[in-house]
Amino acid sequence: MHGVMPMAVQDYLIDHTHYDWPNLLVGWTWLLPPKFTVWLVNRFGDLFLVLPDDSIHLLDLGAGTLTKLADSQDEFCHKIDEGENAIKWLMIPLVDRLVAADGRPPAGFCYSFRVLPVLGGQPTVENTIVRAIVDHYRTYGTVHGQLRNAREQT
Numbered sequence: 001m002h003g004v005m006p007m008a009v010q011d012y013l014i015d016h017t018h019y020d021w022p023n024l025l026v027g028w029t030w031l032l033p034p035k036f037t038v039w040l041v042n043r044f045g046d047l048f049l050v051l052p053d054d055s056i057h058l059l060d061l062g063a064g065t066l067t068k069l070a071d072s073q074d075e076f077c078h079k080i081d082e083g084e085n086a087i088k089w090l091m092i093p094l095v096d097r098l099v100a101a102d103g104r105p106p107a108g109f110c111y112s113f114r115v116l117p118v119l120g121g122q123p124t125v126e127n128t129i130v131r132a133i134v135d136h137y138r139t140y141g142t143v144h145g146q147l148r149n150a151r152e153q154t
């Protein structure tokens with residue numbers, strides 16, 4: 001039996017420093033607050049945002065939801081170590097299977113679901129593709145915007 005390797009959180013995050021976030025997230029304005037800072041990005045492009053009150057929120061692209069996770073970065077750093085939080089927030093088991101199957105996506109790309117979870121897609125290797133980050137946000141924003149409009153019409 002091998003010892004458990006300590007998890008390196010960077011293995012589950014994307015370097016997000018070179019992106020034009022206001023432009024990338026134009027399709028998400030219906031859900032996002034007027035002011036926020038992108039703090040972390042997981043390998044599925046979900047965003048951990050810092051709001052002006054220092055609270056941390058998760059923009060889950062697959063679900064099309066914005067959820068408060070913590071009141072501060074410090075609290076988030078404690079919470080991510082609790083229970084299943086890191087596994088859920090960073091999608092660790094699925095990312096591990098994808099990396100084992102095909103290696104990491106190149107810079108500028110992230111994992112993306114073929115069929116969004118909100119439309120019944122499963123979080124599986126078979127339902128995951130590698131997509132350019134720009135296309136990922138644009139496509140998901142359009143789909144969730146259409147779903148929201150359809151819900152409002154009923």
